[in-house]
Amino acid sequence: xxxxxxxxxxxxxxxxxxxxxxxxxxxxxxxxxxxxxxxxxxxxxxxxxxxxxxxxxxxxxxxxxxxxxxxxxxxxxxxxxxxxxxxxxxxxxxxxxxxxxxxxxxxxxxxxxxxxxxxxxxxxxxxxxxxxxxxxxxxxxxxxxxxxxxxxxxxxxxxxxxxxxxxxxxxxxxxxxxxxxxxxxxxxxxxxxxxxxxxxxxxxxxxxxxxxxxxxxxxxxxxxxxxxxxxxxxxxxxxxxxxxxxxxxxxxxxxxxxxxxxxxxxxxxxxxxxxxxxxxxxxxxxxxxxxxxxxxxxxxxxxxxxxxxxxxxxxxxxxxxxxxxxxxxxxxxxxxxxxxxxxxxxxxxxxxxxxxxxxxxxxxxxxxxxxxxxxxxxxxxxxxxxxxxxxxxxxxxxxxxxxxxxxxxx
Amino acid sequence: xxxxxxxxxxxxxxxxxxxxxxxxxxxxxxxxxxxxxxxxxxxxxxxxxxxxxxxxxxxxxxxxxxxxxxxxxxxxxxxxxxxxxxxxxxxxxxxxxxxxxxxxxxxxxxxxxxxxxxxxxxxxxxxxxxxxxxxxxxxxxxxxxxxxxxxxxxxxxxxxxxxxxxxxxxxxxxxxxxxxxxxxxxxxxxxxxxxxxxxxxxxxxxxxxxxxxxxxxxxxxxxxxxxxxxxxxxxxxxxxxxxxxxxxxxxxxxxxxxxxxxxxxxxxxxxxxxxxxxxxxxxxxxxxxxxx
Numbered sequence: 001x002x003x004x005x006x007x008x009x010x011x012x013x014x015x016x017x018x019x020x021x022x023x024x025x026x027x028x029x030x031x032x033x034x035x036x037x038x039x040x041x042x043x044x045x046x047x048x049x050x051x052x053x054x055x056x057x058x059x060x061x062x063x064x065x066x067x068x069x070x071x072x073x074x075x076x077x078x079x080x081x082x083x084x085x086x087x088x089x090x091x092x093x094x095x096x097x098x099x100x101x102x103x104x105x106x107x108x109x110x111x112x113x114x115x116x117x118x119x120x121x122x123x124x125x126x127x128x129x130x131x132x133x134x135x136x137x138x139x140x141x142x143x144x145x146x147x148x149x150x151x152x153x154x155x156x157x158x159x160x161x162x163x164x165x166x167x168x169x170x171x172x173x174x175x176x177x178x179x180x181x182x183x184x185x186x187x188x189x190x191x192x193x194x195x196x197x198x199x200x201x202x203x204x205x206x207x208x209x210x211x212x213x214x215x216x217x218x219x220x221x222x223x224x225x226x227x228x229x230x231x232x233x234x235x236x237x238x239x240x241x242x243x244x245x246x247x248x249x250x251x252x253x254x255x256x257x258x259x260x261x262x263x264x265x266x267x268x269x270x271x272x273x274x275x276x277x278x279x280x281x282x283x284x285x286x287x288x289x290x291x292x293x294x295x296x297x298x299x300x301x302x303x304x305x306x307x308x309x310x311x312x313x314x315x316x317x318x319x320x321x322x323x324x325x326x327x328x329x330x331x332x333x334x335x336x337x338x339x340x341x342x343x344x345x346x347x348x349x350x351x352x353x354x355x356x357x358x359x360x361x362x363x364x365x366x367x368x369x370x371x372x373x374x375x376x377x378x379x380x381x382x383x384x385x386x387x388x389x390x391x392x393x394x395x396x397x398x399x400x401x402x403x404x405x406x407x408x409x410x
Numbered sequence: 411x412x413x414x415x416x417x418x419x420x421x422x423x424x425x426x427x428x429x430x431x432x433x434x435x436x437x438x439x440x441x442x443x444x445x446x447x448x449x450x451x452x453x454x455x456x457x458x459x460x461x462x463x464x465x466x467x468x469x470x471x472x473x474x475x476x477x478x479x480x481x482x483x484x485x486x487x488x489x490x491x492x493x494x495x496x497x498x499x500x501x502x503x504x505x506x507x508x509x510x511x512x513x514x515x516x517x518x519x520x521x522x523x524x525x526x527x528x529x530x531x532x533x534x535x536x537x538x539x540x541x542x543x544x545x546x547x548x549x550x551x552x553x554x555x556x557x558x559x560x561x562x563x564x565x566x567x568x569x570x571x572x573x574x575x576x577x578x579x580x581x582x583x584x585x586x587x588x589x590x591x592x593x594x595x596x597x598x599x600x601x602x603x604x605x606x607x608x609x610x611x612x613x614x615x616x617x618x619x620x621x622x623x624x625x626x627x628x629x630x631x632x633x634x635x636x637x638x639x640x641x642x643x644x645x646x647x648x649x650x651x652x653x654x655x656x657x658x659x660x661x662x663x664x665x666x667x668x669x670x671x672x673x674x675x676x677x678x679x680x681x682x683x684x685x686x687x688x689x690x691x692x693x694x695x696x697x698x699x700x701x702x
Binding site: 085088090114115116117118119121122123125126127128129131132133142143145146147190194200 | 585587588590591592593594595596597598601605606609610612
């Protein structure tokens with residue numbers, strides 16, 4: 001981890017890129033009234049009842065250092081996306097100051113703000129926000145085009161950015177011809193093309209499949225290692241925050257409850273809310289089976305005329321002992337092992353596939369407390385499949401996953 | 411206490427007539443120039459060439475079968491001796507649609523940008539659409555005399571609301587994230603409009619223009635009462651002489667023109683038109699690309 005200093009003394013080591021001081025955002029027709037009530041110590045519900053205002057961000061003060069990946073984390077409605085949008089004034093703060101490179105942006109003129117957005121800050125969006133009427137390269141060049149960069153230069157820069165995210169072959173494609181992961185690569189290229197010093201990323205990878213999400217996280221870290229920017233990344237995903245964040249800011253109901261490195265936050269969480277993320281007294285009492293189930297087992301969809309030999313081949317090629325058999329509707333059917341399949345194929349059994357199902361591989365319900373199924377997982381020779389109340393396959397809990405979860409707890 | 415709205419309107423009309431006649435003349439002259447030029451231009455095209463142009467447009471933008479329909483139905487109009495009248499009507503429709511767009515698009519944009527503007531324009535549009543056309547036909551004739559010019563103006567009043575409304579709606583419905591992206595990358599309000607909002611509102615705006623064209627066609631019969639000419643005249647003659655046959659012929663020609671214009675303008679809202687010929691099937695779109 002590159003940064004391990006605490007945020008309190010961090011400013012002495014490096015100058016902050018972004019500094020927030022007592023930033024408030026209150027939504028509503030009369031935010032000043034709401035602000036007054038909030039400062040007098042009234043609760044969210046009271047303020048809403050009296051003024052119709054709702055609280056976005058309450059008294060946020062922290063520094064974001066040059067060159068770090070700063071993750072703002074919280075559940076939905078915690079104000080994390082609002083906080084991010086205050087940084088480029090897509091949302092106007094109600095009160096407080098936000099300094100970028102020592103310059104307060106809250107008092108900036110409209111013109112200076114546009115200049116700042118063109119030069120220093122760019123943004124990546126959760127649902128990509130690629131303009132459908134432009135092809136990939138023109139999307140990537142959008143920021144430069146708006147800033148008045150000539151066509152030849154902006155195309156060259158956009159192509160370079162596309163190359164950096166591995167999409168140089170798709171410059172003439174339309175956004176709707178791309179998969180989700182590729183779309184977000186274009187979104188990333190668009191944000192990188194203008195070589196901004198700050199990158200704001202709003203749940204940028206949340207709409208992607210788990211595998212692609214991990215790939216994009218690695219990609220971001222790689223891009224960051226090649227050329228350092230200050231990245232502010234909003235996420236609701238704990239794993240994502242721990243994976244990419246140099247420092248993490250945790251938000252709850254519009255309040256910043258803790259800012260620190262992942263280690264600091266895991267090591268000394270500021271309150272129970274954070275503890276519930278990281279350090280439960282007994283994690284098995286908090287987590288349900290569905291929370292820890294992972295979808296990393298091979299799943300084979302059972303179809304008419306499916307061959308047991310093909311399934312076996314797939315398991316062998318991916319070097320997995322077990323595979324989960326599901327229906328087309330993702331309903332859990334059963335579980336096979338290489339050994340059970342091989343045996344039924346050898347004995348030329350009728351319908352070797354179904355006969356190979358492991359007799360005692362009973363699935364557990366996702367809603368069951370982890371503590372209730374500890375014994376079953378521990379005693380099982382294979383990962384225990386987890387299904388939802390409609391009997392759809394959700395994932396499996398292996399011994400190693402279980403141990404990892406319990407280890408995080410203590 | 412009582413006051414008379416009718417008297418007020420009367421004196422307002424008279425006041426405008428007395429004091430603004432140069433402005434009225436200028437308006438009349440410029441609209442007259444537009445409609446007159448369009449009319450003589452369209453009438454100078456020989457009928458056979460005109461039919462061919464329509465058929466080719468239909469083939470390009472819509473389909474082969476629609477091109478056959480367009481060719482045959484236009485030939486029928488020629489057979490009824492109504493080609494020239496139809497071209498007159500077409501010039502009226504084009505002129506009023508162009509004016510409605512010139513006035514309506516900026517109004518729609520203004521409505522989308524400011525709620526206060528929308529609050530003023532919306533009831534005005536309601537008024538324009540629901541006020542019986544005959545009511546403003548008379549002042550139009552008083553201001554601009556008889557002929558194509560007041561006909562065009564009356565048609566514009568009646569047909570402009572859809573393009574304003576749907577431009578407003580289209581811009582307001584542009585995805586919030588697109589607008590955020592535009593702002594986040596430093597668009598000025600004008601850049602946001604031209605590069606983000608208008609391109610993404612295009613299908614809606616095209617639907618508005620299509621509706622404007624349809625409404626202006628439905629206005630031609632009424633406009634013919636103040637001498638706008640065209641197919642409306644044929645229908646009007648049929649009505650006045652109780653000549654059912656003539657009236658029906660005129661009506662049929664209006665319908666044919668309406669169907670052709672409707673299909674052609676609808677096709678403009680679609681993303682990509684392709685040549686569609688019988689027996690030749692083009693692969694429409696590659697299936698979505700996927701990565702793993």
